[in-house]
Amino acid sequence: MQKLDVAILGATGAVGQRFIQLLEGHPWFQVSEVIGSSRSAGKTYGEAARWVLDDNPPARVAALTVKALDADFCSPLVFSALPKEAAKTRELELAAAGHVVCTNASANRMLPDVPLMLPEVNADHIDLINVQRQRRGWNGGALIANSNCTVMPVVMALKPLLKYGIRRLHLVSEQAVSGAGYPGVSSMDMIDNILPYVPGDEDKMQTESLKMLGRFTGEGIDELQTVVSATCTRVPVLDGHLVNISVELADQPELSSIIEDWETYQAPAPVLDLPSAPAYPLQYLYQIDRPQPRRDRQAGKGMMTSIGRLRECPVLGYKFAALSHNTVRGAAGCSILNAELMAVAGCIEGFRVAEYALAS
Amino acid sequence: MQKLDVAILGATGAVGQRFIQLLEGHPWFQVSEVIGSSRSAGKTYGEAARWVLDDNPPARVAALTVKALDADFCSPLVFSALPKEAAKTRELELAAAGHVVCTNASANRMLPDVPLMLPEVNADHIDLINVQRQRRGWNGGALIANSNCTVMPVVMALKPLLKYGIRRLHLVSEQAVSGAGYPGVSSMDMIDNILPYVPGDEDKMQTESLKMLGRFTGEGIDELQTVVSATCTRVPVLDGHLVNISVELADQPELSSIIEDWETYQAPAPVLDLPSAPAYPLQYLYQIDRPQPRRDRQAGKGMMTSIGRLRECPVLGYKFAALSHNTVRGAAGCSILNAELMAVAGCIEGFRVAEYALAS
């Protein structure tokens, strides 16, 4: 099988690097174009990128020449790790030009015809692509987003609880520094310290989660009707966002039933079989002091969400902690999974991996 | 004025050291006896204590010989930084023998006739000492406790809001490692990591806060009737516990009124004038990313509580963050303030600082 060429927008940044790292050895996709700022354009990727992940960039990618954002590029599939402002119009232009754009940027996430997708949770939102293409007159192109990295573990943990009726949700996050990119948070703010505020994230927690857990109506997304209160804090952790979740349910399930719901939850076909999908997207940890960012963020190669400490909440009924890797599951890894779903759904022209049918 | 001799129980531990540090230069009290484990007894304090605070122990205290816990000692005033098990009976024995014991240990905090005191909040609970002495037949001795270090910023911040009716309370803490003593939390658990659980603290948050905010009836304490949900986590911070507080009030005050309540709150006389009392026990910080442990824990020499981020909570109505120094305000400093209140209230026999009247 001939691999599909992909381009990475914002390739030199922290999330761009994670895209490159995760795509190394991918069975369907290969990084063929790297796009950076005008300062980087013309250099090799190895020269242009200050690699902040472990080890060094893959040699093949390090040798690619960085292109400018306004250059022409030919990869049918584009992953965007652009800053918000840069993403806003460029992503739409590229989709209009026929590229399938899977974006991690927040700029276009809440547009009504852009699916905000986490395949294990709302794979059926992919059908919003049809609405999008029709409404915008796009031919082959598409724009599909993944959510904010802190929203991810929340939505993942709540999906199996939807059947109990989610009434109210209270979230307090403890977020890793990689969520702010590189250089991002100054070490002078993170030694012997935490920050009680993360710019922008509380709003995203309160809006994106409802869109993701919403229902596709054929026309658009009917958001979940739930009251959400979010507090976002920053802690001296490299990777892995932990969220302390309290939830009020309409029903009163046993704690053991909820744990069973999590442990048995599986993504619907064909998501289950996608190359980047973990066999089970959720794991419940029984030790009283888990999940922990450093010890649990790598579960399922960084694609699983770990849950622990489920117990009664005197105020809202139930409470627990959920954790996932913010730059894998919560960013680049999710975008890649979205692209894989697009591929099997036949939404990437001229590239068909198999004869799957969507389980929506 | 002749200073009052004081003994420190558990003097070599982290909180014991903080007692010694804070009492250096105290206008009324001087450390005359240091009590440690049988392993330390007989050595000088300088030899026995692995000093974990900044700098070195005061030279005068370093030269004292450490006594065993079962030794006789003669200081009328005793500060206890004992571990829970050791504290349980020994503190009561010492009070029975005529010592005024101000304890930071949790063992006897919730006994119905032991005041759990934070002078700025519930100075009138000191009258429970009369009940205690009468019931137990103690003559001159007394046992008075301060609360868990994480409860402290919560109770302090809520006191001025009591008038609005506190219905439900949701707490998520991010606690410093010094709360676990020395060596306490392993560095292998705190590098690039947080722990989503602190043994014992969630229960204390849910019980001690209600006793402290309760009403002295003449016979005992009528606890506040409020539903509390607490989650306690550990973060890589040396000193300073931050608590994310959401609260439901019976009334609906403006945010600005609440801030004004905090900024104008003062302890009742005579607490206001005690040597260790800050002029204002609370400060509100208007920067969106404050309070922060490292930058704000020293406010008021570690005795103030810093509050920030007051805003609407979609779930409970109001939310904000409160921070105080856990081993000063939340431990040794509060015990010392309690002792100062005992002194001005004439509850330490043979030692009368002034002609104050309690404002209860």
Next chain:
Amino acid sequence: MQKLDVAILGATGAVGQRFIQLLEGHPWFQVSEVIGSSRSAGKTYGEAARWVLDDNPPARVAALTVKALDADFCSPLVFSALPKEAAKTRELELAAAGHVVCTNASANRMLPDVPLMLPEVNADHIDLINVQRQRRGWNGGALIANSNCTVMPVVMALKPLLKYGIRRLHLVSEQAVSGAGYPGVSSMDMIDNILPYVPGDEDKMQTESLKMLGRFTGEGIDELQTVVSATCTRVPVLDGHLVNISVELADQPELSSIIEDWETYQAPAPVLDLPSAPAYPLQYLYQIDRPQPRRDRQAGKGMMTSIGRLRECPVLGYKFAALSHNTVRGAAGCSILNAELMAVAGCIEGFRVAEYALAS
């Protein structure tokens, strides 16, 4: 091929855990017995061990019952992660009883007839086993040690430079906390701090390095005659010891020649082909700010040593930095490599992997 049963002494500690983690899926060896303290004996490993590495212990090992140190056990191959005192006599008893003991403990390292082995550096020291067996009358048993974890990157980096004549050596280490085990270093010592002293390690740097770089004479080891000065410090890093090395050489090679020596260095056969041996044990990093513990410790699955910053030293001639993973390359991983070498050399009775000849 039937795998060889191995026992882990000190299995519940931090290095014991690393043995278990690294042996999971090993092609020749399988963990069949786990030995712990009397407190752990009788419990399953899953209950007894507070797992401090990422994720959880392998399920198969978690189900094993922990045996006491004085129990009989039957595995021919024993890995020892015992504390020094416990190791001293027990390791010798076990070797005398016919077990091949590969130890990470420091207790017996400097015994004249115990090889202190790092296969890429001194594989020929394995012949000291014959001297050992003959002198002690052991039949089938043997004791073989690996060095202190900070010595490892030094010896590895110096091996290719031996030909230039190493006259004087000045070492300043910056060591990770996992080197002290769990709980080991208190978080109160490691937040916003470093420790300028690591108990015991400076001596080991100054003695073990000379034995390892010494020459096997047929009777014993002729130590390298070099003056060594070592300073060991502790830094807030989880894994990965970095050593700042200045060296005076008898010859004056070009910097580029030294780099080439490192880059082309390969272990002699059969070490090269052992399952845990990296293809190249050394890598030179050209970026000016490398090696870094977090980014480079995993090179070669934690078995490579990374070197960087080679430049002239105005005082001693040459200086550079070397780093390796202290609990993989510097402890459990090296012990396993030693055992693999014993296996191919036919030194483990009844277990022969192949028809290798030693390249000594």
Next chain:
Amino acid sequence: MQKLDVAILGATGAVGQRFIQLLEGHPWFQVSEVIGSSRSAGKTYGEAARWVLDDNPPARVAALTVKALDADFCSPLVFSALPKEAAKTRELELAAAGHVVCTNASANRMLPDVPLMLPEVNADHIDLINVQRQRRGWNGGALIANSNCTVMPVVMALKPLLKYGIRRLHLVSEQAVSGAGYPGVSSMDMIDNILPYVPGDEDKMQTESLKMLGRFTGEGIDELQTVVSATCTRVPVLDGHLVNISVELADQPELSSIIEDWETYQAPAPVLDLPSAPAYPLQYLYQIDRPQPRRDRQAGKGMMTSIGRLRECPVLGYKFAALSHNTVRGAAGCSILNAELMAVAGCIEGFRVAEYALAS
């Protein structure tokens, strides 16, 4: 006594903030003008500065309006915390215009007629001001520099050893992040990591130390003739640079003599009596694991240098560790001390604190 007005250049940066903090309550000087970038100019200091130190800026300074670097300002005394490029010409212009400029910038430190001063070490270098004024035709103005923050503890510790003849010097530093300013070092580089390189500092260690320990000839500075090798590394510590120092001396003093030299060392009059001078600039710590950055950086209000671990060095003869607070002793505090010396020496026109005579 009327306080002298001072201006702070680069007032909003990390070192600028430290100047403001240390000058609060200074007996001779008061901050009257704050100079920032064009982006800050026109705002109040409170608005313009993102305060990175503890607590908040002093209220009086927070209310000052920030001036641009090219504005006219009238303070006779100017402290410069400018970046290197900005400092280069502006500092000379200001001195030419009659201001006494005490700079922390590196730009002009090594000019032959600029004293690189640490009053406890080389107060007599102040006479170079006469040479400077004469050569440049300056009338009242002057430029005086303090050294790089890592050089400071080295020079301070070596001064009392000059009499033994310093032949060779080998330095390995472990430096705090505040040395790089704010935001400076990314938290992504400092969590679970160290950096083996600090841009520019190794050169400064090898040159500035020799100028500072040099002899004023009447015409200029005769640098110390010593071979220096420096390695600079960055560690996750907020404040406090520790340097591992090995030194070869011409004489062979006893270790105890050296300790006595340090413990008895006092600055010459009038330095001894300057408001910011500690009574003793050096302290020797006998505990084997000291000095430590967090526990010892505040010694003497951050103005003392702490030394520990003196022992024999097999390679160079003697080795020890020295530590000082890099933004107090190593930056703003030293500049202020320099200005105090200028004041008592009568080098600030129209401002004379007392009738001192220099002890040169």
